[in-house]
Amino acid sequence: MTKSAMAFLPSSEENGLALDEMAYRRLRRALVTGTMLPGDRLSIRGVAAALGVSAMPARTALRRLAAEQAVDLLPSGTAVVPRLTRAGFAELSAIRAELEPLAVRRAAPHLTEADFAALAALVSAHDAARETSEAEIIQAADRDFLFLIYRAAQAPLLLGLIETLWLRRGPLFGAMRGQRGILGGMRHRHGEILEALRARDAEPAAALLRSEIEEATRFIQSAVRFEGDDTAAERLAAIGRSGA
Amino acid sequence: MTKSAMAFLPSSEENGLALDEMAYRRLRRALVTGTMLPGDRLSIRGVAAALGVSAMPARTALRRLAAEQAVDLLPSGTAVVPRLTRAGFAELSAIRAELEPLAVRRAAPHLTEADFAALAALVSAHDAARETSEAEIIQAADRDFLFLIYRAAQAPLLLGLIETLWLRRGPLFGAMRGQRGILGGMRHRHGEILEALRARDAEPAAALLRSEIEEATRFIQSAVRFEGDDTAAERLAAIGRSGA
DNA sequence: TTGGTCATAGTGTGATCACATTTCTCTTGT
């Protein structure tokens, strides 16, 4: 287990929970927030030691994350934080572009005035954080805005799938955070989406979110170096092609 | 654990596998084929005994299925085969109607002549089975046709999500099998889809599949009694509303 | 007969251990 994998957040108020739930939540949080870097190995005993529990809850939590595709499993059974390739990112985005607008469509009739107020506050929070380029805050406001809507869709299966996708996307964003100014290039349309939802125009709201996802995807595809882009193996293959 | 839950298929050629993989596959197979009925309880020790293994692999397999939402977990931690409600089925179908056409779209450029031949054979197999109303065979041909395409999409994440959906849908189909003639009411458009794919017309193929899913959903919604339709709890609530 | 109480069997959790396998490292030979 690598050093970075050891960096778990200090225990929150998760005391009444079963140990394996606790382990699962900590690992999950570390994954979505980008604390874990792609390629990090997570061994059962290593996680157990870092969390101060025995191997059993660590194993359960790791296997659960693997079932959700939030981590990959080496042939040996060791868990590893997924390396998102360019193709993998494209696939992930394409799925998001189908499912998240669906959630928006279903949420539209259910949103209350209180929801709208909370959403408006999150749009402001996002804009404020944008001024100061605080990556974590921006991403958190972004996430909260969208998931407030997704939860309102009252579609537990759909919500679970979307969470899976975000879980998978987490490590990439952690890796991206190193590149300064990346977030500055991304526009969001949360304000327009909120307006459409207020008018109960489900279809335009869904279309706006779809555009937002697609635009952000295009931007990231052009601005970010991905795992596997021009790696040692890649260069080796290139030598083979040109030199043979 | 109920009697029906004990009915696992006799061991196939799964001998070299790890015990927990074996347990997982057997349970999964029992789930998708509808061997398990909605509401069946699956206790760790019960599954372990039925499979002739210790509790550990049974627990691992059950928790993995729970993570995939293929089974639900009672507050006590006991696994139970999900009861699909009318709303749940609608949600499941809506998600399928987004994701499966996406897979078709992505598969179109990758399908080979050999794939087309196999698909044509599966269409024939389906039609033949239809004549004799063999539910299991029809459903198998259906499934194989679609998943051959989905696999060709070369999108592992998407494929995993679609498998999750089918896993969740399995028990419902098992319960439906009791109602005679249900399958007769469903049309499929696999022939047309195959034609469109042969012409590399990705978009029409995707649209056809979407229609097929939506039509089948409408038919099932109208023809099938769902869990929770007019159940004891439902009637109790009705009493509360009218009598208070 | 009905209602509540209590004991017993069953359940999930989690710790610990033995075993086989994988993975790393250090040494050795070329």
Add this chain to the structure above:
DNA sequence: ACAAGAGAAATGTGATCACACTATGACCAA
């Protein structure tokens, strides 16, 4: 200096056990 091999450390699997909790059913009182 580099590659290969042997030994050691680490790892996943799975069995077993103790513990706490839940539900099931029997039993007794009203």
